[in-house]
Amino acid sequence: MGRNIRWKNTPAPPGMAYCPTTLEHVANCATHLPWIPVSMFGLQRLYSKSTNQIELSSAIVYGMAVVCLFLTSSAFHVCSLLSHNSRIRVILHKCDRVVIYIFIAASYTPWLVLRDFHASWGLFTLWLVWIGALLGSVFQCIYHERCKWLELLFYLVVAVCPACTVFYMHEWSGIPLMLTGGLIYSFGIVFYKMDGRIPMAHAIWHCFVFVGAYLHFLAVDSFLILG
Numbered sequence: 122m123g124r125n126i127r128w129k130n131t132p133a134p135p136g137m138a139y140c141p142t143t144l145e146h147v148a149n150c151a152t153h154l155p156w157i158p159v160s161m162f163g164l165q166r167l168y169s170k171s172t173n174q175i176e177l178s179s180a181i182v183y184g185m186a187v188v189c190l191f192l193t194s195s196a197f198h199v200c201s202l203l204s205h206n207s208r209i210r211v212i213l214h215k216c217d218r219v220v221i222y223i224f225i226a227a228s229y230t231p232w233l234v235l236r237d238f239h240a241s242w243g244l245f246t247l248w249l250v251w252i253g254a255l256l257g258s259v260f261q262c263i264y265h266e267r268c269k270w271l272e273l274l275f276y277l278v279v280a281v282c283p284a285c286t287v288f289y290m291h292e293w294s295g296i297p298l299m300l301t302g303g304l305i306y307s308f309g310i311v312f313y314k315m316d317g318r319i320p321m322a323h324a325i326w327h328c329f330v331f332v333g334a335y336l337h338f339l340a341v342d343s344f345l346i347l348g
Contacts, residue, residue, distance in 0.1 A: 132317030138214070138266050139316035141323065146202040148324035153198065156191040156331050163338050164188055170348035179231040180346055186220075186227030187334060193220045194327075215265050218272075219258040225280045226254035228337055232299065233286070235345045242289040253279040273314070280306070295344030302336035305329055 126144060133139040141149065164184030171177040197213035204210060233247040257275045264272070284303060287296050309329025315322035 128320035129317055129322075135269075136267050139323075140205070141201070141316070143202070145321050145324065146198065148321045149198040149327065150195060150202060152324045152327035152331070153191050154195045156334075157188070157195060160184075160187045160191050160334075163342075167342065167346050170342075170346050172348065175234060176346050179234050182230050183227050183341060186224045187338065189220050190224045190334070191331075193217050211265075215262055218261045218265070221276065222254040222257040222261070222279060225276070226250045229283050231341050231345050232290075233283075237291040238286065239289045239291070242286050246283050246286045250279065250283045253282075273310070277310075295340045298336055298340040298344075302333040302340065305333040305336065309333070 127142040128144060130140050130142055130145075164180070164187065167180035167184050168177065171180045193213070193216050197210070197217040200207065200210045200213050229250050230247065233243045233250070236243060257279055260275060261272065280303070284300070287293065287300075290296070306329060309326045312319060312322045312325040312329065319325070
């Protein structure tokens with residue numbers, strides 16, 4: 122029976138999306154679906170711990186982005202499992218990629234809003250990261266599944282460059298945890314680009330995502346929104 126299981130398909134040609142095997146589809150769903158209720162609980166926890174309007178706004182922006190990340194990803198992968206070539210699947214795929222930009226910007230938002238910076242670096246970087254997320258989203262909608270390496274570069278620029286502002290923070294508590302989460306995302310990118318080369322590479326990438334997301338949530342929950 123094991124010999125009949127297809128662990129991976131051939132890599133996608135340039136400009137085309139990779140077509141996972143049935144087993145890979147199931148793994149993709151299984152590695153993100155369970156995190157929807159967990160992320161909802163996290164949102165509720167941050168919401169209930171907020172003590173002022175700024176904390177509340179930051180908690181909602183960040184928490185909703187985490188929920189949307191797992192919700193949109195799960196919807197896309199379930200749709201892909203049930204219907205490989207539907208129009209809805211293409212739309213959900215674009216939404217999945219766009220939500221990543223929103224998630225990146227939202228992950229920075231509590232740190233840029235709730236921490237004190239030298240000069241106005243926090244506010245400046247907040248504008249910069251959200252403008253980057255907007256531009257990345259537009260790029261994704263126009264060039265979906267084309268220019269894949271440029272797409273990856275765009276993600277990395279939006280995700281990594283704002284981290285430089287930590288040098289302008291007055292307080293560094295929680296930063297090591299946040300940076301560790303960022304490094305885990307970065308290591309996971311290796312698997313993100315290995316569809317068709319490593320069996321269930323995308324599901325492995327999902328594992329890096331939820332570990333990174335958990336560490337970032339832990340940092341926000343422990344060092345920014347204290348209750």
